[in-house]
Amino acid sequence: MTTVCGIVLLDKPAGLSSNAALQRVKRLYGIRKAGHTGNLDPLASGMLPVCLGEATKIAGALLDARKQYRFTIHLGERTVSGDAEHEVIERRTVPHIDIAGIDTVLAGFLGKRSQVPPMHSAVKHEGERLYRLARRGIEVARVARDIDITRLAVEQWEAPFLTLVVTCSKGTYVRVLAEEIAAALGTCGHVVGLHRAWTAPFENDAMVALDRLEQADAAELLRWLLPIDHPLQSRPRVDLAAEEARRVLHGQVIVINRWAAGDAGAGPTEVRLYGPQSLFIGLGVMGPEGRLRPKRLMELGL
Numbered sequence: 001m002t003t004v005c006g007i008v009l010l011d012k013p014a015g016l017s018s019n020a021a022l023q024r025v026k027r028l029y030g031i032r033k034a035g036h037t038g039n040l041d042p043l044a045s046g047m048l049p050v051c052l053g054e055a056t057k058i059a060g061a062l063l064d065a066r067k068q069y070r071f072t073i074h075l076g077e078r079t080v081s082g083d084a085e086h087e088v089i090e091r092r093t094v095p096h097i098d099i100a101g102i103d104t105v106l107a108g109f110l111g112k113r114s115q116v117p118p119m120h121s122a123v124k125h126e127g128e129r130l131y132r133l134a135r136r137g138i139e140v141a142r143v144a145r146d147i148d149i150t151r152l153a154v155e156q157w158e159a160p161f162l163t164l165v166v167t168c169s170k171g172t173y174v175r176v177l178a179e180e181i182a183a184a185l186g187t188c189g190h191v192v193g194l195h196r197a198w199t200a201p202f203e204n205d206a207m208v209a210l211d212r213l214e215q216a217d218a219a220e221l222l223r224w225l226l227p228i229d230h231p232l233q234s235r236p237r238v239d240l241a242a243e244e245a246r247r248v249l250h251g252q253v254i255v256i257n258r259w260a261a262g263d264a265g266a267g268p269t270e271v272r273l274y275g276p277q278s279l280f281i282g283l284g285v286m287g288p289e290g291r292l293r294p295k296r297l298m299e300l301g302l
Contacts (some may be wrong), residue, residue, distance in 0.1 A: 068165065
């Protein structure tokens, strides 16, 4: 059984589903267990963090991360799916507007707001994916979700194509946002290009293209692996002695007397755990008076 563990920041190509990309990365690394930390539509490209081996255990800790996208709206044309996957069902005139006018409209989308997921999405309704219902011509009511947009800016405007950059919270549907922006500009629109520039906390880390991975030798494949604890640096670090680490790895709650009284803050604090030789062994929850409870543990052969 392979011991390859870590995170690959894949630059997923357009035209490939996130799961299909994941399976190809799994085969390249010869590993059975893998997962990604945020689905990208087949028509979208960009950062898809792929967790391999024991790194899948921390994937859940990354799902709520902020993301940044670059997307292009074709103004004046609407499709049923909000992107270029389906045929145009409505055409409207694109009004004459300059970048200053667009900026004014975009300012109204900043901050916390609610958004209704599109029918062409992976959200489930009574156990079935919405996009499957949509393909059968069925539309159902969807519950609005809270989202947060912290940046929305024009990158290029050459009518009828408007390219924007958005930084947003988990759960933001860019296709829906594009349709809402088009409506606010007095027309309709759909997404014709979508690229995820980054997902936190990997804002400053390099992605690798799938075709490069497929041409890489074993040594280069390993160079693209980030350590499991790389995205967890914002959590406090707790170093354990050998006996403490052994007990934690057996699921026991222990008391860390050296934990400063104020370190845990107002409530339980999620912490990174390390054994001898600075080996990352997982995540724990530090409570009052240094009471440490294991939360997500690695099987790395301590």
